[in-house]
Amino acid sequence: xxxxxxxxxxxxxxxxxxxxxxxxxxxxxxxxxxxxxxxxxxxxxxxxxxxxxxxxxxxxxxxxxxxxxxxxxxxxxxxxxxxxxxxxxxxxxxxxxxxxxxxxxxxxxxxxxxxxxxxxxxxxxxxxxxxxxxxxxxxxxxxxxxxxxxxxxxxxxxxxxxxxxxxxxxxxxxxxxxxxxxxxxxxxxxxxxxxxxxxxxxxxxxxxxxxxxxxxxxxxxxxxxxxxxxxxxxxxxxxxxxxxxxxxxxxxxxxxxxxxxxxxxxxxxxxxxxxxxxxxxxxxxxxxxxxxxxxxxxxxxxxxxxxxxxxxxxxxxxxxxxxxxxxxxxxxxxxxxxxxxxxx
Amino acid sequence: xxxxxxxxxxxxxxxxxxxxxxxxxxxxxxxxxxxxxxxxxxxxxxxxxxxxxxxxxxxxxxxxxxxxxxxxxxxxxxxxxxxxxxxxxxxxxxxxxxxxxxxxxxxxxxxxxxxxxxxxxxxxxxxxxxxxxxxxxxxxxxxxxxxxxxxxxxxxxxxxxxxxxxxxxxxxxxxxxxxxxxxxxxxxxxxxxxxxxxxxxxxxxxxxxxxxxxxxxxxxxxxxxxxxxxxxxxxxxxxxxxxxxxxxxxxxxxxxxxxxxxxxxxxxxxxxxxxxxxxxxxxxxxxxxxxxxxxxxxxxxxxxxxxxxxxxxxxxxxxxxxxxxxxxxxxxxxxxxxxxxxxx
DNA sequence: GTTAGCACTCACAGTAGATGAGTGCTAACA
DNA sequence: TGTTAGCACTCATCTACTGTGAGTGCTAAC
Numbered sequence: 001x002x003x004x005x006x007x008x009x010x011x012x013x014x015x016x017x018x019x020x021x022x023x024x025x026x027x028x029x030x031x032x033x034x035x036x037x038x039x040x041x042x043x044x045x046x047x048x049x050x051x052x053x054x055x056x057x058x059x060x061x062x063x064x065x066x067x068x069x070x071x072x073x074x075x076x077x078x079x080x081x082x083x084x085x086x087x088x089x090x091x092x093x094x095x096x097x098x099x100x101x102x103x104x105x106x107x108x109x110x111x112x113x114x115x116x117x118x119x120x121x122x123x124x125x126x127x128x129x130x131x132x133x134x135x136x137x138x139x140x141x142x143x144x145x146x147x148x149x150x151x152x153x154x155x156x157x158x159x160x161x162x163x164x165x166x167x168x169x170x171x172x173x174x175x176x177x178x179x180x181x182x183x184x185x186x187x188x189x190x191x192x193x194x195x196x197x198x199x200x201x202x203x204x205x206x207x208x209x210x211x212x213x214x215x216x217x218x219x220x221x222x223x224x225x226x227x228x229x230x231x232x233x234x235x236x237x238x239x240x241x242x243x244x245x246x247x248x249x250x251x252x253x254x255x256x257x258x259x260x261x262x263x264x265x266x267x268x269x270x271x272x273x274x275x276x277x278x279x280x281x282x283x284x285x286x287x288x289x290x291x292x293x294x295x296x297x298x299x300x301x302x303x304x305x306x307x308x309x310x311x312x313x314x315x316x317x318x319x320x321x322x323x324x325x326x327x328x329x330x331x332x333x334x335x336x337x338x339x340x341x342x343x344x
Numbered sequence: 345x346x347x348x349x350x351x352x353x354x355x356x357x358x359x360x361x362x363x364x365x366x367x368x369x370x371x372x373x374x375x376x377x378x379x380x381x382x383x384x385x386x387x388x389x390x391x392x393x394x395x396x397x398x399x400x401x402x403x404x405x406x407x408x409x410x411x412x413x414x415x416x417x418x419x420x421x422x423x424x425x426x427x428x429x430x431x432x433x434x435x436x437x438x439x440x441x442x443x444x445x446x447x448x449x450x451x452x453x454x455x456x457x458x459x460x461x462x463x464x465x466x467x468x469x470x471x472x473x474x475x476x477x478x479x480x481x482x483x484x485x486x487x488x489x490x491x492x493x494x495x496x497x498x499x500x501x502x503x504x505x506x507x508x509x510x511x512x513x514x515x516x517x518x519x520x521x522x523x524x525x526x527x528x529x530x531x532x533x534x535x536x537x538x539x540x541x542x543x544x545x546x547x548x549x550x551x552x553x554x555x556x557x558x559x560x561x562x563x564x565x566x567x568x569x570x571x572x573x574x575x576x577x578x579x580x581x582x583x584x585x586x587x588x589x590x591x592x593x594x595x596x597x598x599x600x601x602x603x604x605x606x607x608x609x610x611x612x613x614x615x616x617x618x619x620x621x622x623x624x625x626x627x628x629x630x631x632x633x634x635x636x637x638x639x640x641x642x643x644x645x646x647x648x649x650x651x652x653x654x655x656x657x658x659x660x661x662x663x664x665x666x667x668x669x670x671x672x673x674x675x676x677x678x679x680x681x682x683x684x685x686x687x688x
Numbered sequence: 689g690t691t692a693g694c695a696c697t698c699a700c701a702g703t704a705g706a707t708g709a710g711t712g713c714t715a716a717c718a
Numbered sequence: 719t720g721t722t723a724g725c726a727c728t729c730a731t732c733t734a735c736t737g738t739g740a741g742t743g744c745t746a747a748c
Contacts, residue, residue, distance in 0.1 A: 024709095024710090026709065026710050026711085027711080028710075029710095038721075038722090039721070039722050039723080040710095040722090041721075041722050041723070041724095042720085042721055042722070044710090044711070044712075045712095045720095047711095048711095048712080058710095058711085060728085060729065060730070061710080061711065061712095061727090061728050061729060061730095062708090062709065062710050062711065062727085062728050062729045062730070063709080063710065063711085063729080063730080064709080064710065102566075102570070136487070136488075137485070139485045141481070141483045141485075141497075143480070143481060143497055143501070144480075147501070149483075149495065149497060149503055151485060151495060151505065153485075153487055153493060157487070157491070157507055159493055159505045159506075159507060160505075161495065161503045161504075161505050162503075163501055163686070226446070235604070236604075237581075237600070237604075238597055238600040238604065241593055241596070241597050241600075242597075249585055249591075249593065252585070253582055256581070256582040256585075257582055260579070260580075260581075260582065342507070368740095370740065370741050370742085371741075371742080372740085372741075373741095382690075382691090383691055383692080384691090384741095385690075385691055385692070385693095385743095386689085386690060386691070388741090388742070388743075389689095389690090389743095391742095392742095403699095404697085404698060404699070405696090405698060405699095405742065405743095406696085406697050406698045406699070406739090406740065406741050406742065407698080407741065407742090408741065
């Protein structure tokens with residue numbers, strides 16, 4: 001297998017053409033549209049090699065070639081030139097930056113909307129994972145005879161509340177003391193560090209308060225566990241129907257049902273825990289239902305810590321350059337957007 | 345126009361048959377399947393009248409008849425017999441009742457899922473509207489130099505939090521005093537009663553605290569405004585693709601895009617503010633994009649007050665009886681489900 | 689008022705042929 | 719040895735045509 005310069009050029013041409021037209025690319029198209037200085041017959045010979053090596057596929061005898069997942073992978077890794085994001089996208093993002101949004105989930109929805117609007121693909125945005133941030137403040141508020149509200153604020157200014165049911169009554173003063181003690185023990189800790197062993201340790205340490213402390217500590221544990229599952233916002237699922245690769249409704253339906261499984265999406269997105277952009281093409285995806293899709297994800301940060309993920313899912317025939325440039329621009333700006341909400 | 349007994353029976357037969365098969369119903373089908381004791385020719389004559397009066401429609405010359413919106417309306421108002429909900433649905437709901445779900449939004453998602461699963465239509469569930477409940481407790485917690493967390497708890501035990509940015513520093517003690525004063529003034533008030541005029545009044549009344557009170561009061565106003573917009577959870581949007589009336593992808597796409605407009609759905613659902621079941625058939629819908637759909641909604645209550653809506657949207661050819669019985673059963677049980685979360 | 693009979697309509701499925709894009713192979717050329 | 723022109727071949731797609739059957743409306747007889 002000798003991928004010489006001409007073969008690379010031909011493969012590049014095939015992929016570029018197929019991405020933009022969606023039609024299988026024939027040898028004549030290449031020899032006419034792309035100036036390689038050779039005839040279609042020569043290109044046919046080269047294409048035959050490229051097919052043998054698995055970079056392109058022929059859907060049927062009398063059709064042109066389309067790129068395989070392996071072809072796209074080569075393209076993405078070596079051939080693709082990252083574009084700078086286009087002007088109109090920047091304007092749309094700046095517009096979002098200027099808007100007065102003061103709730104994280106609303107912002108996330110808007111981000112998802114914008115991503116799908118710009119790309120015409122389906123976008124996914126996961127909300128900031130509280131577990132990646134540090135405990136800043138914890139407060140217990142008496143609600144009524146049998147319940148207490150637990151408020152947890154983290155250093156990213158993320159706030160969660162949780163109603164705790166108790167068998168005994170706890171007055172304001174006790175709760176204040178307790179809050180102070182808990183703050184002292186837990187303040188500054190990474191949320192994911194506040195786990196069961198630590199809770200057990202605290203239970204023993206605070207044994208004096210027994211009855212009151214235990215349910216509260218349990219509640220803290222539970223709150224952290226449940227609120228640490230990020231939400232996912234999808235937008236533009238329906239864009240899928242615009243792509244010929246999903247003109248078979250059954251395929252589209254299958255994908256839709258998969259996209260409705262938010263838990264699954266969470267697990268897919270949370271696989272992206274590095275910085276930068278991650279591209280997963282077709283069969284590289286672990287989930288069967290999206291093996292004919294490509295997924296591009298980017299993580300975003302709050303105060304330098306990566307806390308969430310934004311992503312685009314679409315057919316493997318995707319405008320990789322554009323999506324990559326958009327996602328990296330957007331992920332860089334998420335920090336700004338979030339801080340506007342969190343720091344006011 | 346004289347809708348005699350036989351015509352009613354024929355109309356009933358057409359609608360029942362069409363709902364179950366989805367195929368236009370011919371005169372012969374009726375004379376064979378439904379024992380009316382008359383020949384197909386007679387039925388044809390009657391059908392001709394029914395069509396003239398607008399209860400049924402002939403898609404094309406050589407096809408049977410299908411019910412019109414007017415036909416469905418008559419059916420729903422007068423002919424339909426409300427079924428009792430079937431055993432398996434009850435079991436599924438009871439299963440949900442037994443599950444340990446301790447967050448309202450998770451519960452709402454599960455309810456939506458269940459509704460779409462049982463009906464095979466698309467379900468919509470709006471979260472409890474906090475504005476319909478009463479203020480129970482309000483608390484201000486210092487966060488850092490410039491920010492304070494505002495916690496509002498209502499009598500349905502719904503909790504919201506909001507970070508308030510301030511120019512001046514407020515210490516715990518001042519905030520406690522303030523919380524107490526605000527509690528005194530606002531406790532027991534219906535959340536929607538806490539509006540701008542009242543806030544203005546309070547500002548004047550509490551003039552002494554000036555600098556600190558004003559941003560807090562503004563924040564209360566804002567919090568109430570933003571958190572009073574209910575969320576909507578959809579489930580089974582994709583079920584739409586199973587219905588022949590949406591086999592034209594363009595139509596399905598249009599509907600999908602409409603269903604993605606959560607604000608629109610909120611406004612549609614919030615139109616249902618009475619008790620009981622509300623059925624809106626085809627053209628009766630105000631939004632153009634769902635004029636070929638039927639919408640069935642039911643409100644649910646917390647502590648006797650109607651605070652939210654559950655609904656099913658599907659083709660006008662809908663199994664009205666089943667959906668109505670399911671929604672009324674479910675809406676009656678929402679109270680239980682919610683109280684399990686809210687009261688522990 | 690009801691019914692049998694009949695001509696008529698029209699969507700739909702199936703078939704056949706034409707079209708054209710694209711290929712692989714071969715032989716000739718530089 | 720690499721490149722190219724030429725040609726036969728394949729196969730999806732489109733169009734036109736036809737037959738079929740479900741269903742109707744109308745008429746005349748009961």
